[in-house]
Amino acid sequence: MRVLVVDDDFMVAKVHSGYVARIPGCEVVGVAHRGAEALDLAARLRPDLVLLDVYLPDMSGIDVLGKLRTGAPDDPSVLVITAADDSATVAAALHGGALHYLVKPFDSRALQEQVERAVRIRGRLASLDRAGQADIDRLFGDDRPGGGTGTAARLPKGLTAPTAELVERVLRAADGDLSASECAERTELSRVSARRYLEHFVDTGAVTVRLRYGGTGRPERRYSWARR
Known part of the structure; x- marks a missing residue:
């Protein structure tokens, strides 16, 4: 999993990069501190996953999300990582195609779980020729084997x-x-x-x-x- 870290705070970006570097099979291929820089690096480096802050000095991370998630098969997955906890921003991230949304501060385990989830989803998509409903339910819902133990675990059919x-x-x-x-x-x-x-x-x-x-x-x- 090739990861691009985007955060306006240099120290926070360094901490998040360190978290990712400790996850087996993952590497940080670039770090950006501005929205335009993130888009440029994403176009050149083609990361699998982008850790994206919302508060950037030149543009909103939600706008960056919209430019990263075009609907193309090779779009990177995007994990929004931000201090923004208002429902409007959360809704914008969800509807913009974010894989998940982590509110700062959080511990390294929370980030690791979501990065590993991105790995599983990408691997499952790559292995599918045609998707049965069970495959789709796992992709759009809780993809952990056997279901999860969190709030969203064991959701009824039709809920994600x-x-x-x-x-x-x-x-x-x-x-x-x-x-x-x-x-x-x-x-x-x-x-x-x-x-x-x-x-x-x-x-x-x-x-x-x-x-x-x-x-x-x-x-x-x-x-x-x-x-x-």
Whole structure:
């Protein structure tokens, strides 16, 4: 796995490069501190994975993500690594094609898990001629053998781990509880999709729900993250 590290802070870029260098089978092929520099290096070095900060001095990392993820088969995977924890940026990264999103600070193990996940996904894609539904479910969901143990593990059919993690982040960051409509607005999902993820989390015990009565019709369901 050839990795390009992009961060405006020279010391942080050095630390992240050190994390990657300790992962078997991975090498840092370049380091960039500006968006334009990242795009130039990506075009010349053709990395497999880009560790991308959002706060860059010349352009947003989200804009860099959009230029890296063109839809071509040889586009690099992109792991967003940033201090930005607002739901709008998380949603933009998700819809822009980011493989995952890590909020600073984090430990080396969290980064290693996501880099290893990128390795597995890239290897699985390279080995597939045609993809069966089970292959697709593993690629779009939790790709670890036997499923995972995290919040997004054992998702029902039709739900994906990246979107589940987005909904989780929005709920965790909320000041109080949210309705399905409010969650949909913050995640840029449809209300129906947001409601499916919320109800899944209720079923697993990760989310609590209360009913708010008022006016006519059925009471409104309000969701809050239980594991704070």
